[in-house]
Amino acid sequence: MPRSDTTHPRPAWYFPEYAPVGVDLGSKAAVAVYDRNQGTDPHADDALLDRLGVTEDTHLVDLACGTGSLVVQAARRGAVAHGVDVSEEMLAFAQARADRFGVAPHWHRTGFLDYAHRGPLADVVTTKSALHQLPDFWKQQALLNAAGMLRPGGAFYLWDVIFSFEPAGAETHLRQWIDAASRPDGEGFTRADFEAHVRDEFSTYNWIIEGMLQRAGFDIVSCAFPRPTHAEFHCRRR
Numbered sequence: 001m002p003r004s005d006t007t008h009p010r011p012a013w014y015f016p017e018y019a020p021v022g023v024d025l026g027s028k029a030a031v032a033v034y035d036r037n038q039g040t041d042p043h044a045d046d047a048l049l050d051r052l053g054v055t056e057d058t059h060l061v062d063l064a065c066g067t068g069s070l071v072v073q074a075a076r077r078g079a080v081a082h083g084v085d086v087s088e089e090m091l092a093f094a095q096a097r098a099d100r101f102g103v104a105p106h107w108h109r110t111g112f113l114d115y116a117h118r119g120p121l122a123d124v125v126t127t128k129s130a131l132h133q134l135p136d137f138w139k140q141q142a143l144l145n146a147a148g149m150l151r152p153g154g155a156f157y158l159w160d161v162i163f164s165f166e167p168a169g170a171e172t173h174l175r176q177w178i179d180a181a182s183r184p185d186g187e188g189f190t191r192a193d194f195e196a197h198v199r200d201e202f203s204t205y206n207w208i209i210e211g212m213l214q215r216a217g218f219d220i221v222s223c224a225f226p227r228p229t230h231a232e233f234h235c236r237r238r
């Protein structure tokens with residue numbers, strides 16, 4: 001799938017969002033392993049879509065959609081669903097999933113920063129486990145882009161590795177997370193995967209994300225911190 005939706009050439013200082021960050025998922029085999037490790041669960045996707053009020057004809061955009069389960073479940077309930085991802089391999093997996101279910105969501109090989117939404121403004125924009133791929137300055141730009149594609153009153157949902165622990169306790173919390181979440185090779189995400197996440201990717205604190213959401217034009221309707229390392233934000237476009 002060729003890259004799509006780029007609005008205009010970017011300046012030399014622009015973030016290279018098509019270059020992989022952290023763990024390399026740039027092969028068909030790596031994507032299949034990712035999907036298994038991630039524990040893709042259509043029931044969980046449906047529960048989230050219910051919470052966000054996604055029904056027939058809802059316009060939904062999932063940014064960094066990965067293997068596309070949420071987008072496919074949205075399309076299965078009749079939503080006009082768009083999946084956006086920079087990875088050709090992820091989108092090929094997502095497309096195969098859609099084909100299996102006989103639905104045809106819109107796939108866009110482009111990024112948080114480059115995606116230019118066309119057609120009616122979206123009712124719902126989601127992004128899960130992915131905003132941390134951008135450094136903070138670029139997260140803010142991505143959130144502005146997300147707000148720009150949503151109608152006023154539309155919902156924005158964010159789930160990610162976001163830190164709500166006190167900064168002075170960072171080392172302890174990160175060690176506890178990695179110890180508890182790591183699985184042996186072949187049985188899930190490994191210690192090396194989590195170490196690479198902390199070292200090479202750009203997860204940040206909840207109070208930074210909250211400020212960014214507000215500056216992007218969102219009101220935070222609810223947030224939850226099920227673990228000191230993970231957070232979800234449910235927002236409304238002002």
Ligand SMILES: C[S@@+](CC[C@H](N)C(=O)[O-])C[C@H]1O[C@@H](n2cnc3c(N)ncnc32)[C@H](O)[C@@H]1O
Pocket residue numbers: 017018038063064065066067084085086087090110111112113127128129130133
């Ligand atoms: C950890 S996966 C999460 C995928 C999916 N949202 C999920 O919940 O399983 C991160 C995804 O972000 C994509 N990605 C990385 N940088 C991106 C960018 N700048 N714009 C859009 N997608 C990006 C990767 O290709 C990958 O599919």
